[in-house]
Amino acid sequence: MARNSKRPAPPAVHTDADPAQWTLVWADEFEGTDLDRGKWDYDIGNGFYDYRAHAWVPGWGNEELQYYTAERSNVEVRDSCVHIRAIKESLHGCGYTSGRLKTRRRDGSPLFTKQFGRFEFRARVPHGKGLWPALWMLPQDDAYGGWAASGELDVMEIVGEKPGQCLGSVHFGSTFPKRELVTHVHTIPNGGTVSDFHVYAVEWEPGEIRWLFDGEAWATQSFWWSSSVTRNGKGAVARSARDLNPWPAPFDQPFYLLMNVAVGGNFPGAPNGETRFPAELIVDYVRVYDRVGGYGPPKPRGKGQFPYQKKKVRKR
Helix, strand or coil: CCCCCCCCCCCCCCCCCCCEEEEEEEEEEECCCCCCCCCCCCEEEEEEEEECCCCEEEHCCCCCCCEEECCCCEEEEECCCEEEEEEEEEEEEEEECCCECCCCECCCCECCCEECCCEEEEECCCCCCEEEEEEEEECCCCCCCCCCCCEEEEEEEECCCCCCCEEEEEEEECCCCCCCEEEEEEHHHHCCCCCCEEEEEEECCCCEEEEEEEEEEEEEEECCCCCCCEEEEECCCCCCCCCCCCCCCCCCCEEEEEEEEEEECCCCCCCCCCCCCCCEEEEEEEEEEEEECCCCCCCCCCCCHHHCCCCCCCCC
């Protein structure tokens, strides 16, 4: 696929959000030829500095292989879409470059954050062994501690070699390495794949998160927990209910949005000879809504198991 080849704009669509229930509060339709820097910033590099551990974390903590840039070759606005492109090329010791956008400045200050709401992304998603495209959300502030005590919400990601499935996940629990993960898997109807335009959305309310695909709800999560307890400077397993933050923590704080194409890493594995580059995530729009009339009290916590309830296995 030629890097600068012209594509027609995707057909116009109307949101699946019922205007009687949801009102639009923020959006980017990606008009024009430049990224709106009042809405998005770039992550740069192949890792981050963990100030708690006083250490550099390469590969974004997942042994990823790409170096994120702000180059137009990796992030380009055209045809009323943003194109986030992973390229097989060497840069700063990495074998690939790509793009990662977020509604948060690199200095940590917010561009856009939201607590609760409906979050929609209309996108075409690349696939292939070793590709890890994602549309997701992180907390603006680590109110309950480092990842994942303060949560992570994944609207859409895929295992690159499985284009007929999309995933929705929540990360929660204690600070790494004592975090928890719940992943829901959705098989795209009628033999479809992520390479077509689809609307990926979550409806996040106090005590409940719902995932939607082209307007149809396909998964619900209403159990999670958060603990700020540390031992010896590291996240620790909650030993009793007293170690837990009040429900519905951590999903009761403002989160910001991210869009990226990672390459390689622990989750999808390494690319192989059949993986096609450039690999392009094309996002037609991002729209965020508030519930008309606001949000009620948190829904009761759903069924699940806390770490202090797990049975200990006695070693023989």
